[in-house]
Amino acid sequence: MSLSPTEAGGAPAPDPSRTAAGGAGVGAGSRQEAVLAALAAGILGPAWDPAVPGRMLEILGRAAGRRDRDRLLGVLRALDTRAGALAFTGRPAPVSGLGPAAAEAVVRRWAASRLPPVRRLAAAVGPVALLAAYARPGPARDATGYPGPLGPAPDVPRRLAPLRPDGDEELTCDVAVVGSGAGGGVVAAELARAGLDVVVLEKGGYAAERDFTHQEGDAYRDLYLYGLTLTTDDLACRILAGSTLGGGTVVNYSTSFPTPPAVLAEWAEVSGVDAFVSGEVAASLEAVAARLGVTEGHSRPGARDRLLEQGLERLGWHAGPLPRNVRGCPQDAGCGWCGFGCRTGAKQSTLVTYLEDAAAAGARLVVGADARRVLVRDGRATGLEAVAGGRHRLVVRARAVVAAAGAIETPALLLRSGLGGQVGRNLRLHPGTAAMGAFAEPVRWWEGTLQARYSAELRGRLGPYAPLLETVPVHPGVAAAALPWRSAADHRAQMERLADLSLVAVLCRDAGAGRVLLDRDGSPRVRWRLRAADEARMAAGLAAAGEVLAAAGAEEVFSIQRRRLGFRPGEPGAAHDWAETTRRAGFGGGRAALFSYHQMGSCRIGTDPAASAVGPDHRAHEVDGLYVADASLFPTASGVNPMLSVMALAHRAAAKVAAALA
Ligand SMILES: Cc1cc2nc3c(=O)[nH]c(=O)nc-3n(C[C@H](O)[C@H](O)[C@H](O)COP(=O)(O)OP(=O)(O)OC[C@H]3O[C@@H](n4cnc5c(N)ncnc54)[C@H](O)[C@@H]3O)c2cc1C
Numbered sequence: 001m002s003l004s005p006t007e008a009g010g011a012p013a014p015d016p017s018r019t020a021a022g023g024a025g026v027g028a029g030s031r032q033e034a035v036l037a038a039l040a041a042g043i044l045g046p047a048w049d050p051a052v053p054g055r056m057l058e059i060l061g062r063a064a065g066r067r068d069r070d071r072l073l074g075v076l077r078a079l080d081t082r083a084g085a086l087a088f089t090g091r092p093a094p095v096s097g098l099g100p101a102a103a104e105a106v107v108r109r110w111a112a113s114r115l116p117p118v119r120r121l122a123a124a125v126g127p128v129a130l131l132a133a134y135a136r137p138g139p140a141r142d143a144t145g146y147p148g149p150l151g152p153a154p155d156v157p158r159r160l161a162p163l164r165p166d167g168d169e170e171l172t173c174d175v176a177v178v179g180s181g182a183g184g185g186v187v188a189a190e191l192a193r194a195g196l197d198v199v200v201l202e203k204g205g206y207a208a209e210r211d212f213t214h215q216e217g218d219a220y221r222d223l224y225l226y227g228l229t230l231t232t233d234d235l236a237c238r239i240l241a242g243s244t245l246g247g248g249t250v251v252n253y254s255t256s257f258p259t260p261p262a263v264l265a266e267w268a269e270v271s272g273v274d275a276f277v278s279g280e281v282a283a284s285l286e287a288v289a290a291r292l293g294v295t296e297g298h299s300r301p302g303a304r305d306r307l308l309e310q311g312l313e314r315l316g317w318h319a320g321p322l323p324r325n326v327r328g329c330p331q332d333a334g335c336g337w338c339g340f341g342c343r344t345g346a347k348q349s350t351l352v353t354y355l356e357d358a359a360a361a362g363a364r365l366v367v368g369a370d371a372r373r374v375l376v377r378d379g380r381a382t383g384l385e386a387v388a389g390g391r392h393r394l395v396v397r398a399r400a401v402v403a404a405a406g407a408i409e410t411p412a413l414l415l416r417s418g419l420g421g422q423v424g425r426n427l428r429l430h431p432g433t434a435a436m437g438a439f440a441e442p443v444r445w446w447e448g449t450l451q452a453r454y455s456a457e458l459r460g461r462l463g464p465y466a467p468l469l470e471t472v473p474v475h476p477g478v479a480a481a482a483l484p485w486r487s488a489a490d491h492r493a494q495m496e497r498l499a500d501l502s503l504v505a506v507l508c509r510d511a512g513a514g515r516v517l518l519d520r521d522g523s524p525r526v527r528w529r530l531r532a533a534d535e536a537r538m539a540a541g542l543a544a545a546g547e548v549l550a551a552a553g554a555e556e557v558f559s560i561q562r563r564r565l566g567f568r569p570g571e572p573g574a575a576h577d578w579a580e581t582t583r584r585a586g587f588g589g590g591r592a593a594l595f596s597y598h599q600m601g602s603c604r605i606g607t608d609p610a611a612s613a614v615g616p617d618h619r620a621h622e623v624d625g626l627y628v629a630d631a632s633l634f635p636t637a638s639g640v641n642p643m644l645s646v647m648a649l650a651h652r653a654a655a656k657v658a659a660a661l662a
Pocket of ligand 1: 178179180181182183184201202203204240241242243244245246247248249251252253254255256257339369370371372404405406407409410413451597598599629630631632640641642643644646
């Protein structure tokens with residue numbers, strides 16, 4: 001038997017594809033590492049430590065597309081030649097020999113360059129150096145006042161025993177599901193409960209309560225898609241998604257909004273699918289909310305959300321508690337680390353709900369299994385071909401295939417399988433930026449209930465596409481990558497005040513669409529630009545976020561635009577002038593740090609094959625027996641945090657698949 005349960009062997013073995021720093025033959029002692037070391041010394045200044053360059057190579061090794069990674073490694077190598085250095089730095093001195101001050105000057109010039117490829121070089125190297133320094137214990141992180149994880153993980157048994165192939169393998173089942181997150185978990189459980197034989201392929205590993213180290217760097221490596229390296233192709237927006245058994249539901253912030261009725265009405269109109277307004281999707285929303293124990297009774301705000309609420313109340317603006325999918329959540333300081341996995345099991349991720357249901361009903365869960373292609377014969381899906389454990393061939397023969405790999409990977413899988421049409425189009429990202437506030441007292445924005453309060457104030461004023469205001473837990477690695485870098489000393493000074501910062505995040509409902517394409521090696525590429533109308537709404541959102549922080553008592557408020565723009569509340573006209581300056585400075589094309597926590601819409605559902613990738617019954621227009629059951633389905637952006645909407649659509653998809661196979 002070559003399919004072995006991971007439980008027997010304890011923590012899962014590392015997947016070689018996840019530690020592919022050396023994937024391009026580049027490792028310790030390479031010229032690229034020497035160049036990264038010099039550049040990192042310039043970027044980090046006193047925050048540099050010798051472990052950083054190796055970590056940078058490791059992070060770069062997790063990038064989705066080999067082409068981009070190889071191109072960057074090629075440039076780094078060229079920088080260590082006289083000709084390459086001359087082209088990129090204006091002096092024929094190999095970059096590995098530059099001292100920190102000279103390297104810092106080079107990076108500053110790149111960041112301010114008028115030439116997009118040169119600017120992109122700074123955008124490619126800078127955040128990686130900062131993440132490498134601050135997402136792990138060491139001198140950089142120590143100076144921020146960050147306490148690191150609060151104690152060790154609990155010694156509790158793992159409750160699932162997923163399979164991990166250790167040789168080539170063939171499985172047979174009724175339904176093969178790709179992905180185990182919000183969509184995949186629900187669809188697998190519902191189909192298994194309906195008596196079908198289900199196999200779930202998950203490309204991430206299995207980590208349970210006892211495995212959550214709560215080290216930021218470990219979490220990005222082990223639980224997040226491409227270790228947090230995925231960005232839009234212009235590097236302007238960083239894309240965060242879960243990649244582990246349970247997918248996004250393991251790392252997400254537990255906010256559980258039902259799809260708003262106005263959004264359901266819009267979706268019915270855009271897609272022609274009556275189920276959005278007939279009560280069918282509403283019934284699925286109720287069913288999944290009940291299974292997850294969604295409640296507004298566990299939303300005790302931490303310091304970050306108290307400031308948000310205070311600011312909103314002082315302005316007389318809307319403030320609401322966030323519904324959350326938790327049971328017995330302590331809502332204490334430690335909850336801020338729950339984005340790296342909930343150690344108490346309170347967060348009702350699919351790991352502790354639907355995947356347990358699925359396993360109890362006989363579904364087989366396979367981890368470390370990367371589905372590469374849907375097998376199609378005579379226009380009908382007959383199964384999947386996957387790479388397991390980074391090197392074994394896994395074939396799953398099935399009567400139906402359900403793609404639930406998330407809105408980036410589902411279209412990539414379908415494109416690799418020869419589908420076209422609308423597959424990959426209509427991608428929405430909910431791009432987010434934030435206003436930052438510096439306070440006189442420590443806030444410790446990494447602590448406290450993940451998310452507890454929000455404001456829909458702008459919806460009332462600017463309509464259904466206006467941004468929401470929320471907070472998120474912020475740990476040093478991601479903070480370092482987000483805070484504007486103007487010089488090593490300036491960035492270091494910001495990091496030393498980290499504990500005093502808070503934020504109001506601007507969650508934008510984007511009307512403009514991007515597209516998932518395939519790279520030559522079959523990995524996804526995200527083409528996306530911030531459209532003018534979305535940028536205007538983002539600017540309005542940032543202005544409002546700044547006002548909230550000012551009302552909450554911030555001593556200084558600033559944006560995370562490339563030019564760090566700030567104001568001191570209390571100075572007459574300052575907030576208004578700031579709003580105007582930040583709007584003019586702009587947000588697209590790398591002018592602001594943007595983050596996407598919600599990817600949607602890239603295989604949307606609809607009656608018209610010219611405008612959608614799957615039909616009203618979730619079946620791909622082009623291939624029988626192939627279904628989609630994840631965030632890719634959304635006809636437009638959900639406008640609220642999407643997990644519950646994803647689960648409801650997956651719940652509905654399961655009924656359609658079961659009916660088709662009956
Ligand atoms: C940090 C963070 C915080 C968030 N907070 C919230 C929140 O509070 N509330 C909310 O509503 N939403 C939140 N979200 C978003 C929410 O988690 C996602 O919208 C949701 O999980 C998407 O569901 P999905 O099924 O489409 O994909 P996912 O849940 O991402 O699951 C996809 C799974 O498929 C796997 N996969 C991908 N490709 C393959 C392949 N080829 N073979 C096998 N497996 C594959 C992935 O590894 C992953 O595990 C958050 C997201 C993040 C990253």
